[in-house]
Amino acid sequence: MSNDSTHIGQLLARHEIRPTKIRKAIAGLLFDGQDKHVSVDDVIALARLRDIKTSVASVYNTLNQFAAAGLLRRVTVDTGRAFFDTNISDHHHFYFEDEERLEDIPGNAIEISGLPKLPKGRRIKSVDVTIRL
Amino acid sequence: MSNDSTHIGQLLARHEIRPTKIRKAIAGLLFDGQDKHVSVDDVIALARLRDIKTSVASVYNTLNQFAAAGLLRRVTVDTGRAFFDTNISDHHHFYFEDEERLEDIPGNAIEISGLPKLPKGRRIKSVDVTIRL
DNA sequence: ATAGCTGCAAATGCTTTGCAAGGCC
DNA sequence: GGCCTTGCAAAGCATTTGCAGCTAT
Numbered sequence: 001m002s003n004d005s006t007h008i009g010q011l012l013a014r015h016e017i018r019p020t021k022i023r024k025a026i027a028g029l030l031f032d033g034q035d036k037h038v039s040v041d042d043v044i045a046l047a048r049l050r051d052i053k054t055s056v057a058s059v060y061n062t063l064n065q066f067a068a069a070g071l072l073r074r075v076t077v078d079t080g081r082a083f084f085d086t087n088i089s090d091h092h093h094f095y096f097e098d099e100e101r102l103e104d105i106p107g108n109a110i111e112i113s114g115l116p117k118l119p120k121g122r123r124i125k126s127v128d129v130t131i132r133l
Numbered sequence: 134m135s136n137d138s139t140h141i142g143q144l145l146a147r148h149e150i151r152p153t154k155i156r157k158a159i160a161g162l163l164f165d166g167q168d169k170h171v172s173v174d175d176v177i178a179l180a181r182l183r184d185i186k187t188s189v190a191s192v193y194n195t196l197n198q199f200a201a202a203g204l205l206r207r208v209t210v211d212t213g214r215a216f217f218d219t220n221i222s223d224h225h226h227f228y229f230e231d232e233e234r235l236e237d238i239p240g241n242a243i244e245i246s247g248l249p250k251l252p253k254g255r256r257i258k259s260v261d262v263t264i265r266l
Numbered sequence: 267a268t269a270g271c272t273g274c275a276a277a278t279g280c281t282t283t284g285c286a287a288g289g290c291c
Numbered sequence: 292g293g294c295c296t297t298g299c300a301a302a303g304c305a306t307t308t309g310c311a312g313c314t315a316t
Contacts, residue, residue, distance in 0.1 A: 020296060021289090040280080055298040060281065079215045079305075081280065094251075097258065109249040116242040118227075118266065125230065125265040132258040133251065153271060153314090173305080188273040193306065212280080214305065 004028065015069040025052045026062045030072070035087040037075065037102035075102060077130055092129035105131065137161065148202040158185045159195045163205070168220040170208065170235035208235060210263055225262035238264065 008027045012019045029046045030036060038046070043059050063084050066072040073085040077095045083102055085093075092110050094103045110129055118124065141160045145152045162179045163169060171179070176192050196217050199205040206218040210228045216235055218226075225243050227236045243262060251257065 076212055079209055079212055082212045105249050109247045111246045113244045114242045116238050122266040128263045130261045133255040191272055
């Protein structure tokens with residue numbers, strides 16, 4: 001059994017991200033065992049709640065790095081703001097337009113069949129399904 | 134058989150949009166029988182090619198009105214820029230990330246099954262599938 | 267005359283970038 | 292010491308808004 005900070009350290013190490021203070025702090029906010037969909041502002045607010053001093057730029061830097069490293073998944077539902085999903089397994093989303101909020105679609109409920117032939121020399125990077133409500 | 138401008142006039146009328154000069158001009162650019170995925174800049178460029186004098190604000194206004202009226206479908210694949218699809222029938226998209234370009238997935242190739250139960254009191258506004266390449 | 271439309275410029279919101287100061291091995 | 296990181300402020304984009312002048316009825 002490992003405690004939180006060990007767990008976070010290993011997580012960053014596994015993805016070859018240097019475990020700096022801010023990165024560990026933000027990773028600690030995000031990877032607490034609960035799946036989350038956060039915007040940059042959400043992270044700033046969370047950080048403030050826990051008295052983590054940081055800056056807008058650093059939050060952007062960190063989230064972008066985490067996403068590039070595959071630790072977070074960037075979810076695009078709207079121009080204007082980006083969401084980051086702490087659940088990186090293959091799954092899809094409900095998007096509540098009036099609340100500008102994402103929610104995972106439970107389990108592997110959705111099946112997609114009849115994927116078309118791809119244009120030559122292309123391969124699928126991802127299949128994103130968003131159900132707008 | 135109706136000529137182009139009649140056709141455009143009827144299209145706007147059917148969607149209860151006042152057929153002003155600019156709106157007819159932009160509708161003429163978009164609804165020429167070819168399905169298109171355009172950004173605001175694309176429309177401005179198209180307009181310039183045909184010597185249609187207009188402004189950024191009017192293009193935004195017009196595209197937003199068309200989308201609100203159901204004449205265009207707004208497609209979100211990326212934060213940063215919006216695309217408008219002239220094909221409003223039920224269909225899905227390939228997104229070529231390196232070219233920032235959309236393409237319709239032919240026919241009704243894709244089938245989605247196992248749609249999950251919706252949260253209480255909600256109904257589906259749309260189901261958007263994007264295959265990123 | 268009146269109501270609505272257009273287009274300029276300014277404002278807004280999110281995100282990125284430049285860079286100086288600071289922290290860590 | 293040297294390299295990476297941090298955070299401030301400024302810059303960068305896409306989009307929206309305020310508003311004065313124009314247009315068409």
